[in-house]
Amino acid sequence: MTLAPELSAALVERLTAFADDELVLGHHQAGWTGHAPLLEEDIAIANVAQDEIGHAVAWLELRAALDGSDPDRLVFFRAASDYRSAWLSEQPRGDWAFTMLRQYLFDAYEAELLARLSASSYRPLADTAAKVAREELFHLRHSRLWVERLAHGTDESRDRLVSAVAVAWPLMAQLLAPLPQDAALEAAGITYSSRDLEESVVAATSAELVRHGFALPPFAPVPAGDPRALRTEHLAPTLLVMQSVARSDADAQAW
Amino acid sequence: MAPLPDDGRTALAWEALSTVLDPELPAVNIVELGLVREVTATSAPDGVLVAITPTFSACPAWHVIERNAVAALQAAGVGRVVVEKRIAPAWSSDDMTEGARAKLERFGIAPPAVHGGLVQLAIEAPVRCPRCGHPDTRLRNAFGSTLCREIRTCAACHETFERFKPL
Numbered sequence: 001m002t003l004a005p006e007l008s009a010a011l012v013e014r015l016t017a018f019a020d021d022e023l024v025l026g027h028h029q030a031g032w033t034g035h036a037p038l039l040e041e042d043i044a045i046a047n048v049a050q051d052e053i054g055h056a057v058a059w060l061e062l063r064a065a066l067d068g069s070d071p072d073r074l075v076f077f078r079a080a081s082d083y084r085s086a087w088l089s090e091q092p093r094g095d096w097a098f099t100m101l102r103q104y105l106f107d108a109y110e111a112e113l114l115a116r117l118s119a120s121s122y123r124p125l126a127d128t129a130a131k132v133a134r135e136e137l138f139h140l141r142h143s144r145l146w147v148e149r150l151a152h153g154t155d156e157s158r159d160r161l162v163s164a165v166a167v168a169w170p171l172m173a174q175l176l177a178p179l180p181q182d183a184a185l186e187a188a189g190i191t192y193s194s195r196d197l198e199e200s201v202v203a204a205t206s207a208e209l210v211r212h213g214f215a216l217p218p219f220a221p222v223p224a225g226d227p228r229a230l231r232t233e234h235l236a237p238t239l240l241v242m243q244s245v246a247r248s249d250a251d252a253q254a255w
Numbered sequence: 256m257a258p259l260p261d262d263g264r265t266a267l268a269w270e271a272l273s274t275v276l277d278p279e280l281p282a283v284n285i286v287e288l289g290l291v292r293e294v295t296a297t298s299a300p301d302g303v304l305v306a307i308t309p310t311f312s313a314c315p316a317w318h319v320i321e322r323n324a325v326a327a328l329q330a331a332g333v334g335r336v337v338v339e340k341r342i343a344p345a346w347s348s349d350d351m352t353e354g355a356r357a358k359l360e361r362f363g364i365a366p367p368a369v370h371g372g373l374v375q376l377a378i379e380a381p382v383r384c385p386r387c388g389h390p391d392t393r394l395r396n397a398f399g400s401t402l403c404r405e406i407r408t409c410a411a412c413h414e415t416f417e418r419f420k421p422l
Contacts, residue, residue: 040396040398040406043396043400043406044396044397044398046398047398047399047402050315050402051312051313051402053313054311054312057312057313058312058342123343127343130343130345131312134347134374135311135312135402135422137374137378138397138398142397142398
Protein backbone atom coordinates (compact mmCIF):
# COMPACT_ATOMS: atom_id res chain seq x y z
CA MET A 1 0.00 0.00 0.00
CA THR A 2 1.60 3.26 -1.13
CA LEU A 3 0.90 6.71 0.26
CA ALA A 4 1.35 10.06 -1.50
CA PRO A 5 4.72 11.58 -0.49
CA GLU A 6 3.26 14.34 1.67
CA LEU A 7 1.03 11.87 3.54
CA SER A 8 3.94 9.50 3.99
CA ALA A 9 6.07 12.31 5.45
CA ALA A 10 3.24 13.35 7.77
CA LEU A 11 2.74 9.78 8.93
CA VAL A 12 6.48 9.43 9.61
CA GLU A 13 6.19 12.41 11.98
CA ARG A 14 3.11 10.94 13.66
CA LEU A 15 4.60 7.46 14.08
CA THR A 16 7.80 8.93 15.50
CA ALA A 17 5.79 10.81 18.11
CA PHE A 18 3.87 7.63 19.05
CA ALA A 19 7.10 5.65 19.27
CA ASP A 20 8.99 8.25 21.29
CA ASP A 21 6.12 8.59 23.80
CA GLU A 22 6.19 4.84 24.43
CA LEU A 23 9.94 4.44 24.34
CA VAL A 24 10.72 7.20 26.84
CA LEU A 25 7.86 6.17 29.13
CA GLY A 26 8.94 2.51 28.90
CA HIS A 27 12.50 3.47 29.78
CA HIS A 28 11.37 5.37 32.89
CA GLN A 29 9.08 2.53 34.01
CA ALA A 30 11.85 -0.02 33.45
CA GLY A 31 13.90 1.92 36.00
CA TRP A 32 11.66 0.44 38.72
CA THR A 33 12.90 -3.08 38.03
CA GLY A 34 14.43 -4.26 41.28
CA HIS A 35 13.13 -1.19 43.16
CA ALA A 36 9.33 -1.39 43.08
CA PRO A 37 7.50 -1.29 46.42
CA LEU A 38 6.29 -4.92 46.19
CA LEU A 39 7.70 -7.97 44.43
CA GLU A 40 4.46 -8.37 42.46
CA GLU A 41 4.65 -4.77 41.32
CA ASP A 42 8.27 -5.16 40.36
CA ILE A 43 7.18 -7.91 37.97
CA ALA A 44 4.17 -5.95 36.78
CA ILE A 45 5.99 -2.70 36.00
CA ALA A 46 8.76 -4.59 34.21
CA ASN A 47 6.09 -6.21 32.02
CA VAL A 48 4.43 -2.88 31.33
CA ALA A 49 7.79 -1.30 30.44
CA GLN A 50 8.61 -4.18 28.12
CA ASP A 51 5.25 -3.82 26.38
CA GLU A 52 5.65 -0.05 25.89
CA ILE A 53 9.15 -0.46 24.45
CA GLY A 54 7.87 -3.26 22.21
CA HIS A 55 5.08 -0.99 21.01
CA ALA A 56 7.64 1.72 20.25
CA VAL A 57 9.40 -0.83 18.04
CA ALA A 58 6.09 -1.65 16.32
CA TRP A 59 5.54 2.05 15.43
CA LEU A 60 9.13 2.42 14.25
CA GLU A 61 8.79 -0.67 12.04
CA LEU A 62 5.79 1.01 10.40
CA ARG A 63 7.94 4.11 9.94
CA ALA A 64 10.74 1.97 8.47
CA ALA A 65 8.35 0.68 5.83
CA LEU A 66 7.69 4.29 4.79
CA ASP A 67 11.16 5.86 4.85
CA GLY A 68 13.62 2.98 5.13
CA SER A 69 14.89 4.16 8.52
CA ASP A 70 16.49 1.75 11.00
CA PRO A 71 14.58 1.58 14.32
CA ASP A 72 17.71 0.79 16.35
CA ARG A 73 19.59 3.76 14.87
CA LEU A 74 16.66 6.07 15.63
CA VAL A 75 16.42 4.90 19.21
CA PHE A 76 20.08 4.77 20.16
CA PHE A 77 21.79 7.37 17.98
CA ARG A 78 19.27 10.20 17.67
CA ALA A 79 19.94 13.44 19.56
CA ALA A 80 17.45 14.56 22.19
CA SER A 81 16.55 17.56 20.01
CA ASP A 82 15.37 15.18 17.26
CA TYR A 83 13.08 13.21 19.57
CA ARG A 84 9.35 13.92 19.32
CA SER A 85 8.27 12.64 22.75
CA ALA A 86 5.57 14.31 24.84
CA TRP A 87 6.49 16.25 27.98
CA LEU A 88 4.42 13.83 30.05
CA SER A 89 6.61 10.91 28.94
CA GLU A 90 9.80 12.88 29.51
CA GLN A 91 9.13 13.62 33.18
CA PRO A 92 11.52 11.77 35.51
CA ARG A 93 10.41 8.50 37.04
CA GLY A 94 9.15 10.16 40.25
CA ASP A 95 7.59 8.28 43.14
CA TRP A 96 5.15 5.36 42.91
CA ALA A 97 2.09 7.63 42.90
CA PHE A 98 3.43 9.66 39.99
CA THR A 99 4.47 6.48 38.20
CA MET A 100 1.01 4.93 38.42
CA LEU A 101 -0.87 8.15 37.70
CA ARG A 102 1.21 8.86 34.58
CA GLN A 103 0.80 5.26 33.48
CA TYR A 104 -2.96 5.50 34.00
CA LEU A 105 -3.24 8.74 32.00
CA PHE A 106 -1.14 7.26 29.23
CA ASP A 107 -3.08 3.98 29.21
CA ALA A 108 -6.42 5.79 29.09
CA TYR A 109 -5.11 7.93 26.21
CA GLU A 110 -3.87 4.86 24.37
CA ALA A 111 -7.17 3.03 24.76
CA GLU A 112 -8.98 5.84 22.92
CA LEU A 113 -6.14 6.32 20.46
CA LEU A 114 -5.79 2.67 19.47
CA ALA A 115 -9.54 2.19 19.06
CA ARG A 116 -9.44 5.00 16.47
CA LEU A 117 -6.24 3.89 14.76
CA SER A 118 -7.68 0.38 14.36
CA ALA A 119 -10.07 1.96 11.83
CA SER A 120 -7.28 3.68 9.86
CA SER A 121 -7.52 3.65 6.07
CA TYR A 122 -3.80 2.79 6.06
CA ARG A 123 -4.01 -0.96 6.62
CA PRO A 124 -0.58 -1.56 8.24
CA LEU A 125 -1.40 1.10 10.84
CA ALA A 126 -4.83 -0.39 11.53
CA ASP A 127 -3.34 -3.89 11.91
CA THR A 128 -0.64 -2.80 14.34
CA ALA A 129 -3.07 -0.71 16.38
CA ALA A 130 -5.48 -3.65 16.67
CA LYS A 131 -2.71 -5.87 18.00
CA VAL A 132 -1.33 -3.29 20.43
CA ALA A 133 -4.86 -2.53 21.71
CA ARG A 134 -5.31 -6.14 22.88
CA GLU A 135 -2.11 -5.99 24.88
CA GLU A 136 -2.85 -2.58 26.38
CA LEU A 137 -6.05 -3.88 27.96
CA PHE A 138 -3.98 -5.36 30.81
CA HIS A 139 -2.19 -2.05 31.45
CA LEU A 140 -5.27 0.10 31.88
CA ARG A 141 -6.90 -2.36 34.28
CA HIS A 142 -3.76 -2.35 36.39
CA SER A 143 -2.94 1.35 36.47
CA ARG A 144 -6.56 2.43 37.06
CA LEU A 145 -6.76 0.13 40.07
CA TRP A 146 -3.53 1.57 41.46
CA VAL A 147 -4.81 5.14 41.17
CA GLU A 148 -7.94 4.10 43.07
CA ARG A 149 -5.90 2.27 45.70
CA LEU A 150 -3.56 5.22 46.29
CA ALA A 151 -6.43 7.74 46.28
CA HIS A 152 -8.22 5.91 49.10
CA GLY A 153 -5.20 4.43 50.85
CA THR A 154 -3.40 6.49 53.48
CA ASP A 155 -3.00 10.25 53.95
CA GLU A 156 0.47 9.89 52.52
CA SER A 157 -0.59 7.97 49.44
CA ARG A 158 -3.31 10.54 48.76
CA ASP A 159 -0.95 13.48 49.28
CA ARG A 160 1.51 11.95 46.89
CA LEU A 161 -1.21 11.40 44.33
CA VAL A 162 -2.36 15.02 44.69
CA SER A 163 1.21 16.14 43.95
CA ALA A 164 1.36 13.78 40.97
CA VAL A 165 -1.90 15.14 39.54
CA ALA A 166 -0.51 18.68 39.85
CA VAL A 167 2.48 17.75 37.67
CA ALA A 168 0.97 15.25 35.23
CA TRP A 169 -2.53 16.53 34.47
CA PRO A 170 -1.54 19.91 32.92
CA LEU A 171 0.83 18.08 30.53
CA MET A 172 -2.05 16.11 29.00
CA ALA A 173 -2.72 19.18 26.83
CA GLN A 174 0.53 18.79 24.94
CA LEU A 175 0.24 15.00 24.68
CA LEU A 176 -3.14 15.43 22.98
CA ALA A 177 -2.30 18.43 20.80
CA PRO A 178 -2.20 17.66 17.05
CA LEU A 179 1.05 17.97 15.11
CA PRO A 180 1.03 20.46 12.22
CA GLN A 181 0.83 17.62 9.68
CA ASP A 182 -1.99 15.76 11.45
CA ALA A 183 -4.77 17.58 9.58
CA ALA A 184 -3.68 16.01 6.28
CA LEU A 185 -3.62 12.52 7.82
CA GLU A 186 -7.03 13.13 9.37
CA ALA A 187 -8.48 14.29 6.04
CA ALA A 188 -7.18 11.13 4.35
CA GLY A 189 -8.76 8.87 6.99
CA ILE A 190 -5.32 7.66 8.08
CA THR A 191 -5.72 9.07 11.56
CA TYR A 192 -8.55 10.27 13.77
CA SER A 193 -10.08 13.60 14.62
CA SER A 194 -7.65 15.13 17.13
CA ARG A 195 -10.41 17.17 18.71
CA ASP A 196 -12.63 14.12 19.19
CA LEU A 197 -9.71 12.14 20.66
CA GLU A 198 -8.90 14.93 23.11
CA GLU A 199 -12.52 15.24 24.21
CA SER A 200 -12.86 11.50 24.79
CA VAL A 201 -9.60 11.15 26.69
CA VAL A 202 -10.28 14.18 28.86
CA ALA A 203 -13.83 13.02 29.56
CA ALA A 204 -12.69 9.53 30.62
CA THR A 205 -9.71 10.54 32.73
CA SER A 206 -11.24 13.60 34.38
CA ALA A 207 -14.33 11.60 35.35
CA GLU A 208 -12.12 8.96 36.96
CA LEU A 209 -9.99 11.48 38.88
CA VAL A 210 -12.97 13.58 39.96
CA ARG A 211 -14.65 10.38 41.16
CA HIS A 212 -11.73 9.98 43.57
CA GLY A 213 -12.22 13.55 44.79
CA PHE A 214 -9.36 15.27 43.00
CA ALA A 215 -9.56 18.87 41.82
CA LEU A 216 -7.93 19.10 38.42
CA PRO A 217 -5.56 21.98 37.67
CA PRO A 218 -5.85 23.79 34.33
CA PHE A 219 -4.05 22.45 31.28
CA ALA A 220 -0.60 23.87 30.58
CA PRO A 221 -0.38 26.19 27.55
CA VAL A 222 0.60 24.35 24.36
CA PRO A 223 3.20 26.05 22.13
CA ALA A 224 1.73 27.50 18.94
CA GLY A 225 2.75 25.86 15.68
CA ASP A 226 4.44 22.56 16.45
CA PRO A 227 3.46 21.55 20.01
CA ARG A 228 6.33 19.06 20.14
CA ALA A 229 9.08 21.32 18.79
CA LEU A 230 10.80 21.61 22.17
CA ARG A 231 11.99 18.97 24.61
CA THR A 232 11.98 19.26 28.38
CA GLU A 233 15.30 19.45 30.20
CA HIS A 234 14.71 15.87 31.38
CA LEU A 235 15.12 14.09 28.06
CA ALA A 236 18.84 14.58 27.39
CA PRO A 237 19.96 13.02 30.71
CA THR A 238 17.52 10.14 30.11
CA LEU A 239 18.97 9.45 26.67
CA LEU A 240 22.50 9.69 28.03
CA VAL A 241 21.72 6.59 30.08
CA MET A 242 19.50 4.82 27.54
CA GLN A 243 21.92 5.24 24.63
CA SER A 244 25.20 4.75 26.50
CA VAL A 245 25.67 1.04 25.80
CA ALA A 246 24.87 1.27 22.08
CA ARG A 247 27.04 4.36 21.64
CA SER A 248 29.99 2.74 23.42
CA ASP A 249 30.36 0.38 20.45
CA ALA A 250 28.29 1.53 17.50
CA ASP A 251 29.37 -1.41 15.32
CA ALA A 252 28.58 -4.16 17.83
CA GLN A 253 26.67 -7.01 16.19
CA ALA A 254 25.10 -8.23 19.41
CA TRP A 255 24.97 -6.85 22.93
CA MET B 256 6.88 -15.48 -6.39
CA ALA B 257 4.11 -17.63 -7.79
CA PRO B 258 3.30 -20.71 -5.74
CA LEU B 259 4.52 -23.86 -7.46
CA PRO B 260 2.91 -27.26 -7.64
CA ASP B 261 3.84 -28.51 -4.18
CA ASP B 262 6.33 -31.40 -4.30
CA GLY B 263 5.76 -32.26 -0.65
CA ARG B 264 7.84 -29.32 0.53
CA THR B 265 5.06 -27.66 2.47
CA ALA B 266 4.20 -30.86 4.35
CA LEU B 267 7.89 -31.26 5.17
CA ALA B 268 8.02 -27.64 6.30
CA TRP B 269 4.99 -28.02 8.59
CA GLU B 270 6.60 -31.11 10.09
CA ALA B 271 9.88 -29.24 10.67
CA LEU B 272 8.05 -26.26 12.21
CA SER B 273 6.24 -28.53 14.64
CA THR B 274 9.63 -29.37 16.19
CA VAL B 275 10.24 -25.70 17.04
CA LEU B 276 9.31 -25.09 20.66
CA ASP B 277 8.39 -21.79 22.26
CA PRO B 278 11.56 -21.01 24.26
CA GLU B 279 9.45 -19.54 27.08
CA LEU B 280 7.01 -22.48 27.05
CA PRO B 281 9.07 -25.53 26.02
CA ALA B 282 6.01 -27.78 26.46
CA VAL B 283 4.40 -26.58 23.24
CA ASN B 284 5.51 -26.01 19.66
CA ILE B 285 4.83 -23.00 17.47
CA VAL B 286 2.41 -24.84 15.16
CA GLU B 287 0.06 -25.92 17.95
CA LEU B 288 0.30 -22.43 19.47
CA GLY B 289 -1.12 -21.17 16.18
CA LEU B 290 1.86 -18.94 15.42
CA VAL B 291 2.48 -20.37 11.94
CA ARG B 292 0.02 -18.57 9.67
CA GLU B 293 1.05 -19.78 6.25
CA VAL B 294 3.49 -22.10 4.49
CA THR B 295 3.75 -21.69 0.72
CA ALA B 296 6.07 -23.33 -1.81
CA THR B 297 8.09 -20.76 -3.76
CA SER B 298 10.16 -20.95 -6.93
CA ALA B 299 13.40 -19.60 -8.42
CA PRO B 300 15.09 -20.79 -6.32
CA ASP B 301 12.79 -23.46 -4.92
CA GLY B 302 11.94 -23.03 -1.30
CA VAL B 303 9.20 -22.05 1.14
CA LEU B 304 7.73 -18.85 2.43
CA VAL B 305 6.64 -19.14 6.05
CA ALA B 306 4.52 -16.49 7.79
CA ILE B 307 4.79 -16.45 11.58
CA THR B 308 2.98 -14.15 14.00
CA PRO B 309 4.17 -13.06 17.46
CA THR B 310 2.00 -13.67 20.54
CA PHE B 311 2.70 -10.29 22.20
CA SER B 312 4.40 -7.58 20.09
CA ALA B 313 7.18 -7.21 22.62
CA CYS B 314 7.76 -10.94 23.04
CA PRO B 315 11.53 -11.33 23.54
CA ALA B 316 11.32 -14.94 22.37
CA TRP B 317 10.45 -13.74 18.86
CA HIS B 318 14.00 -13.65 17.50
CA VAL B 319 14.78 -17.07 18.95
CA ILE B 320 11.61 -18.51 17.41
CA GLU B 321 12.46 -16.98 14.04
CA ARG B 322 16.05 -18.29 14.15
CA ASN B 323 15.01 -21.76 15.29
CA ALA B 324 12.32 -21.95 12.61
CA VAL B 325 14.82 -21.10 9.88
CA ALA B 326 17.30 -23.66 11.25
CA ALA B 327 14.64 -26.41 11.42
CA LEU B 328 13.44 -25.66 7.88
CA GLN B 329 16.97 -25.66 6.48
CA ALA B 330 17.74 -28.93 8.23
CA ALA B 331 14.59 -30.40 6.64
CA GLY B 332 15.94 -29.51 3.18
CA VAL B 333 13.03 -27.45 1.90
CA GLY B 334 15.24 -25.14 -0.16
CA ARG B 335 15.42 -21.41 0.27
CA VAL B 336 13.63 -20.28 3.42
CA VAL B 337 11.93 -16.90 3.76
CA VAL B 338 10.28 -16.10 7.09
CA GLU B 339 7.81 -13.23 7.18
CA LYS B 340 6.63 -11.62 10.44
CA ARG B 341 2.88 -11.29 9.97
CA ILE B 342 0.98 -9.00 12.33
CA ALA B 343 -2.56 -9.38 10.96
CA PRO B 344 -4.81 -10.93 11.93
CA ALA B 345 -3.43 -10.40 15.43
CA TRP B 346 -2.67 -13.60 17.32
CA SER B 347 -5.35 -14.68 19.78
CA SER B 348 -5.07 -17.31 22.49
CA ASP B 349 -8.04 -18.93 20.71
CA ASP B 350 -5.57 -19.83 17.94
CA MET B 351 -3.88 -22.50 20.06
CA THR B 352 -5.05 -26.09 19.65
CA GLU B 353 -6.86 -28.20 22.26
CA GLY B 354 -3.72 -30.34 22.39
CA ALA B 355 -1.59 -27.32 23.25
CA ARG B 356 -4.00 -26.36 26.04
CA ALA B 357 -3.74 -29.85 27.54
CA LYS B 358 0.06 -29.77 27.34
CA LEU B 359 0.19 -26.39 29.05
CA GLU B 360 -1.97 -27.66 31.89
CA ARG B 361 0.24 -30.73 32.36
CA PHE B 362 3.24 -28.36 32.33
CA GLY B 363 1.66 -26.52 35.31
CA ILE B 364 0.35 -23.49 33.43
CA ALA B 365 -3.41 -22.97 33.36
CA PRO B 366 -4.49 -22.58 29.72
CA PRO B 367 -6.50 -19.56 28.56
CA ALA B 368 -10.23 -20.08 28.20
CA VAL B 369 -11.59 -20.07 24.66
CA HIS B 370 -13.33 -16.70 24.42
CA GLY B 371 -14.47 -16.21 20.83
CA GLY B 372 -13.50 -12.55 21.00
CA LEU B 373 -14.97 -11.81 24.45
CA VAL B 374 -11.56 -11.35 26.06
CA GLN B 375 -12.83 -9.29 29.00
CA LEU B 376 -15.10 -12.17 30.05
CA ALA B 377 -12.32 -14.72 29.69
CA ILE B 378 -10.00 -12.62 31.86
CA GLU B 379 -12.59 -12.59 34.67
CA ALA B 380 -13.81 -16.18 34.29
CA PRO B 381 -12.91 -18.79 36.95
CA VAL B 382 -9.59 -20.56 36.39
CA ARG B 383 -8.97 -24.18 37.42
CA CYS B 384 -5.80 -24.96 39.37
CA PRO B 385 -3.49 -26.94 37.06
CA ARG B 386 -2.08 -28.85 40.05
CA CYS B 387 -5.15 -30.04 41.99
CA GLY B 388 -7.96 -29.15 39.58
CA HIS B 389 -9.85 -27.01 42.11
CA PRO B 390 -11.89 -24.22 40.50
CA ASP B 391 -11.41 -21.68 43.32
CA THR B 392 -8.26 -19.76 42.40
CA ARG B 393 -7.41 -16.08 42.90
CA LEU B 394 -5.49 -13.57 40.84
CA ARG B 395 -2.28 -12.55 42.61
CA ASN B 396 -0.74 -10.50 39.83
CA ALA B 397 -2.05 -9.61 36.39
CA PHE B 398 1.56 -9.82 35.21
CA GLY B 399 3.90 -12.78 35.47
CA SER B 400 7.29 -14.12 34.49
CA THR B 401 6.59 -13.47 30.80
CA LEU B 402 4.28 -11.05 28.97
CA CYS B 403 1.78 -13.82 28.25
CA ARG B 404 1.22 -15.00 31.84
CA GLU B 405 -0.43 -13.92 35.09
CA ILE B 406 0.13 -15.27 38.61
CA ARG B 407 -2.64 -16.97 40.60
CA THR B 408 -3.02 -18.85 43.89
CA CYS B 409 -5.22 -21.89 44.50
CA ALA B 410 -7.59 -21.63 47.49
CA ALA B 411 -7.61 -25.43 47.93
CA CYS B 412 -3.98 -26.55 47.63
CA HIS B 413 -2.49 -23.05 48.21
CA GLU B 414 -0.07 -23.49 45.36
CA THR B 415 0.92 -20.49 43.31
CA PHE B 416 0.74 -21.05 39.56
CA GLU B 417 0.67 -19.15 36.30
CA ARG B 418 -2.08 -18.81 33.74
CA PHE B 419 -1.55 -18.09 30.08
CA LYS B 420 -3.49 -14.85 29.58
CA PRO B 421 -6.53 -14.81 27.31
CA LEU B 422 -5.61 -12.52 24.42
